[in-house]
Amino acid sequence: DASDIEKGTYPHYMLKEIDEQPAVMRKIIQAYQNEEGKLTIDYNIAEAVSEADRVYIVACGTSYHAGLIGQQFIEKMAKIPVEVHVASEFVYNMPLLSEKPLFIFISQSGETADSRAVLVAIKELGHKALTITNVPGSTLSREADYTLLLHAGPEIAVASTKAYTAQIAVLAILANVTAKFRNQPVEFDLVKELGIIGTAMEALCDSKEEFEAIAREYLSVTRNAFFIGRSLDYYVGLEGSLKLKEISYIQAEGFAGGELKHGTIALIEDGTPIIALATQESVNLSIRGNVKEVVARGANPCIISMKGLEEAEDRFVIPAVHELLTPLVSVIPLQLIAYYAALHRECDVDKPRNLAKSVTVE
Numbered sequence: 504d505a506s507d508i509e510k511g512t513y514p515h516y517m518l519k520e521i522d523e524q525p526a527v528m529r530k531i532i533q534a535y536q537n538e539e540g541k542l543t544i545d546y547n548i549a550e551a552v553s554e555a556d557r558v559y560i561v562a563c564g565t566s567y568h569a570g571l572i573g574q575q576f577i578e579k580m581a582k583i584p585v586e587v588h589v590a591s592e593f594v595y596n597m598p599l600l601s602e603k604p605l606f607i608f609i610s611q612s613g614e615t616a617d618s619r620a621v622l623v624a625i626k627e628l629g630h631k632a633l634t635i636t637n638v639p640g641s642t643l644s645r646e647a648d649y650t651l652l653l654h655a656g657p658e659i660a661v662a663s664t665k666a667y668t669a670q671i672a673v674l675a676i677l678a679n680v681t682a683k684f685r686n687q688p689v690e691f692d693l694v695k696e697l698g699i700i701g702t703a704m705e706a707l708c709d710s711k712e713e714f715e716a717i718a719r720e721y722l723s724v725t726r727n728a729f730f731i732g733r734s735l736d737y738y739v740g741l742e743g744s745l746k747l748k749e750i751s752y753i754q755a756e757g758f759a760g761g762e763l764k765h766g767t768i769a770l771i772e773d774g775t776p777i778i779a780l781a782t783q784e785s786v787n788l789s790i791r792g793n794v795k796e797v798v799a800r801g802a803n804p805c806i807i808s809m810k811g812l813e814e815a816e817d818r819f820v821i822p823a824v825h826e827l828l829t830p831l832v833s834v835i836p837l838q839l840i841a842y843y844a845a846l847h848r849e850c851d852v853d854k855p856r857n858l859a860k861s862v863t864v865e
């Protein structure tokens with residue numbers, strides 16, 4: 504119950520929950536470590552995922568955005584093909600399923616009706632489901648075959664923050680353990696990398712004034728804003744734009760850098776804010792090319808890059824983390840920028856208009 508959870512000295516739950524992310528990372532590492540310090544998940548879950556010929560991730564909202572990152576983890580580490588679906592579209596447009604599908608439902612609350620409708624439908628077909636949720640005993644947890652918990656603690660603010668990063672971390676652990684189960688080589692130590700992430704998250708949470716300044720400078724008066732990125736940065740941009748629209752009511756759109764020229768660039772005017780993420784070495788040159796394209800049309804760019812890839816024009820440089828895990832840190836500036844943009848516009852940060860924390864109707 505929201506009234507039981509103290510905000511402490513925080514003005515809003517959202518800010519408190521953003522700040523809790525480093526501690527949640529540590530909690531997750533602990534929860535999924537065995538006595539020898541190795542990452543582990545329930546054997547039956549590792550086996551079920553390993554044996555699937557295709558994984559179907561189904562979710563809504565922020566959890567869907569976490570699913571897009573999870574797809575990359577499972578494909579790159581465990582080498583199993585993955586599809587990610589918005590729950591409300593899946594039900595009446597069910598894709599042709601593979602021979603041995605495994606369904607993963609991602610839901611902070613475990614109560615989202617759209618996701619549950621898919622769970623009911625695929626159970627009727629006799630398929631197996633794993634739910635990744637923050638709430639033990641929730642409907643999606645009870646009705647699925649398996650559950651992995653987020654260990655993020657209660658999330659009260661309507662705009663999801665710590666649950667998103669917890670979902671990504673748990674998906675990374677799931678992919679990592681499944682990879683080992685399938686004898687797929689993983690060339691990095693995920694426990695160590697998640698530790699580095701926790702420290703990087705702390706540094707970002709300590710840089711609030713910078714994100715407040717960015718929000719003031721770019722988002723005080725604008726009616727719209729764009730988030731661009733390529734590869735994992737694209738998916739994080741989708742989440743950044745959702746955060747911004749949810750709580751500040753600024754019309755925001757996230758899109759892939761390469762798609763700019765196929766339409767969206769027509770919207771760029773003098774002063775249009777463009778938040779560009781540049782944390783991926785493999786696409787760094789291309790995304791910087793996109794920034795030049797929009798700047799040539801008058802856009803006001805705010806480049807958020809990563810240590811090692813930074814250039815003089817960048818507005819903020821996040822600490823270096825493993826290239827596959829950047830979403831865990833690069834989303835924090837976007838969460839904080841959205842938070843301050845909403846604050847400056849005197850919006851109700853924790854309870855935005857027209858939205859509910861958990862949507863239990865289809």
Ligand code: G6P
Nearest residue numbers: 563564565566610611612615859
């Ligand atoms: C609602 C919330 C979103 C959330 C979505 C999915 O729309 O406002 O923040 O991402 O539901 O919720 P779930 O609990 O299934 O993750």
